Amino acid sequence: xxxQFESGIAAGEEGYAAGVEAxxxxxxxxxxxPADFCQVFCSASLAPADVLxxxxxxxxxxxxxxxxxxxxxxxxxxxxxxxVGLGLVASDRLRFQTGVGTxxxxxxxxxxxxxxxxxxxxxxxxxxxxxxxxYDSLASDGExxxxxxxxxxxxxxxxxxxxxxxxYALESTPVFCDDRVEHDAxxxxxxxxxAPSTVVDAHGHEPISEVYEVTEADGRRxxxxxxxxxxxxxxxxxxxxxxxxxxxxxxxxxxxxPELLQMMGVFEFGIDQGDAHKMRACIEADPExxxxxxxxxxxxxxxxxxxxxxxxxxxxxxxxxxxxxHDAADGAYSGAFVYDCxxxxxxxxxxxxxxxxxxxxxxxxxxxxxxxxxxMAMRFDRTSGFHNSTxxxxxxxx
Numbered sequence: 001x002x003x004q005f006e007s008g009i010a011a012g013e014e015g016y017a018a019g020v021e022a023x024x025x026x027x028x029x030x031x032x033x034p035a036d037f038c039q040v041f042c043s044a045s046l047a048p049a050d051v052l053x054x055x056x057x058x059x060x061x062x063x064x065x066x067x068x069x070x071x072x073x074x075x076x077x078x079x080x081x082x083x084v085g086l087g088l089v090a091s092d093r094l095r096f097q098t099g100v101g102t103x104x105x106x107x108x109x110x111x112x113x114x115x116x117x118x119x120x121x122x123x124x125x126x127x128x129x130x131x132x133x134x135y136d137s138l139a140s141d142g143e144x145x146x147x148x149x150x151x152x153x154x155x156x157x158x159x160x161x162x163x164x165x166x167x168y169a170l171e172s173t174p175v176f177c178d179d180r181v182e183h184d185a186x187x188x189x190x191x192x193x194x195a196p197s198t199v200v201d202a203h204g205h206e207p208i209s210e211v212y213e214v215t216e217a218d219g220r221r222x223x224x225x226x227x228x229x230x231x232x233x234x235x236x237x238x239x240x241x242x243x244x245x246x247x248x249x250x251x252x253x254x255x256x257x258p259e260l261l262q263m264m265g266v267f268e269f270g271i272d273q274g275d276a277h278k279m280r281a282c283i284e285a286d287p288e289x290x291x292x293x294x295x296x297x298x299x300x301x302x303x304x305x306x307x308x309x310x311x312x313x314x315x316x317x318x319x320x321x322x323x324x325x326h327d328a329a330d331g332a333y334s335g336a337f338v339y340d341c342x343x344x345x346x347x348x349x350x351x352x353x354x355x356x357x358x359x360x361x362x363x364x365x366x367x368x369x370x371x372x373x374x375x376m377a378m379r380f381d382r383t384s385g386f387h388n389s390t391x392x393x394x395x396x397x398x
Contacts, residue, residue: 003091003398005335006030007075007366011083015046018084019054026088027058033090035059039132039189039337040067040086040176041370044166048174048181051084056179059088064096066189067176068134068164070370071342072352076360079353087335087368089396095123095192100177102185105139112148115188122192129153130197132337132394133161134175135186137373141220142386143296145186146376150385153190158199158379160394162339162372163295168261170283173373195397198333200325201377203279203390204317204344205307209237211272214302222269222282222292225304229290234282237306238267245310255286265346268389269298270307277307281343281374281388295374295388309347309389318344318355318391322362325393331364333395338369343389345371363393 008026012018019042027035038059042051048069055065073085089096097119101111122129133149135142142163149159164173175187191197212233216224225233235250242248242263253260264285270277284293298304318340325336338359345352359367375392378385 003089003093003334003396004030004033005087005089005366005396007077007087007368009073009075009078009080009083009085011080013082015042015050016054018046019051020058022084022086023055023058026086030088030090035063035088035090037089037096038063038065038086039368040065040084041070041073042084043073043082044069044169044172045082048176052176052179052181055086064098064189065176065178066098066132066134066187069166069173070372071165071167072345072371074356075368076363076366079356085368085370087337087366089335093194094396095126097190098177098188100180100182100185100187102182104136104184104186108140108145108148111186112152115186116152119190126192126194128193128196129157130191131157131159132189133159133186133376135163136175136184137163137165137173138170139184141296142374142376146378146385150378156380158197159376160199160337160339160392161376162370163374165342165371165373191396193397197397198325198329198395199377199379200321200328201375201387201390201392202317202321202324204313205268205270205277205279205309205389206313207270207277207305208241208308209306211303211305214298214300214304217298217300219297220294222294222298230292231285231287231290234292234306238263241267241308260285262346265343267306267308268343269304272303272305277305279307279388279390296386311348311351314344314347315351315355315358319358319362321391321393322359325395326362326364329395332398333365334398335365335396336363336367337394338367339372339375339392340369341375341389342371342373
């Protein structure tokens with residue numbers, strides 16, 4: 001049998017029925033083989049417990065399972081605005097273990113330790129370990145969490161994953177582990193294999209400003225760049241591009257205006273890393289105080305640029321992530337889990353399906369994914385693994 005990965009997806013407003021339909025679609029393609037692992041994503045408007053009950057009614061209680069709510073759910077076959085998407089894996093070569101840690105906001109170190117606690121050593125003949133990580137985005141700074149997971153798993157263990165999302169409501173982003181639905185939590189799936197896994201990321205933003213130093217910040221609150229209010233710096237850089245690309249007068253947009261959220265998704269900050277940039281998205285801004293609130297802390301002393309993403313660049317970066325992953329694995333993989341930033345959906349608009357088609361063109365196996373509030377991609381050659389406005393592809397070996 002080796003390893004078989006199949007995806008399933010179903011649109012629907014009722015969680016149990018959508019869970020059944022998505023699971024049945026994937027299970028039927030497993031040709032009678034029992035599933036060993038399931039990663040499931042569902043729209044935030046559905047009841048997660050109902051979704052899991054529907055999935056379990058098809059796959060049974062044995063498969064290890066992790067998942068979360070997501071803004072948009074997609075597979076190699078289609079994308080749905082409201083529904084359930086999942087990947088089922090049947091394998092006699094991979095071993096799966098799961099764990100969950102709660103109290104993430106108050107004590108992230110303990111939450112990660114608890115998620116890792118029941119994960120045993122790899123069985124003989126399985127020298128390559130990797131992981132998938134999902135977490136409640138309202139409870140954690142993704143950068144700090146990625147570093148803690150790296151320390152707990154070991155620097156040699158690559159992992160990919162994302163922050164649960166809820167259609168920009170920022171109200172409820174639970175994760176799932178086996179039959180548990182947990183807020184304020186991190187869920188972990190560890191994979192032990194005979195061959196290495198592959199983790200690749202790519203974004204499609206380019207700089208439109210000079211480099212600025214963060215001179216005042218407090219947690220996720222970004223106050224000043226080079227001594228100037230952060231929002232003022234951002235607005236000045238964005239003004240001509242917002243007009244050119246969207247016919248938006250950036251000076252006429254106030255706090256709470258949906259257009260402001262859209263513009264912050266298109267025009268993000270990029271942490272200057274010399275020949276590359278790591279994206280950082282803001283989700284709130286106050287023109288009166290000049291402050292902006294980011295999804296993850298950007299510490300004082302960090303050097304940043306204002307960046308922009310276009311429809312074409314987002315499509316090409318999705319293609320590049322998929323192609324690079326495929327080539328890195330030499331085409332030898334069973335399937336992929338994809339973590340794609342919800343901010344990219346804002347930029348892509350009606351072209352989101354074109355970006356998914358680009359990934360379908362490059363990947364030679366089924367995949368399932370969702371639109372996140374932040375993406376994780378950690379490899380041995382990195383000490384930082386949290387991203388925004390990025391496509392992350394995690395391949396399962398054969």
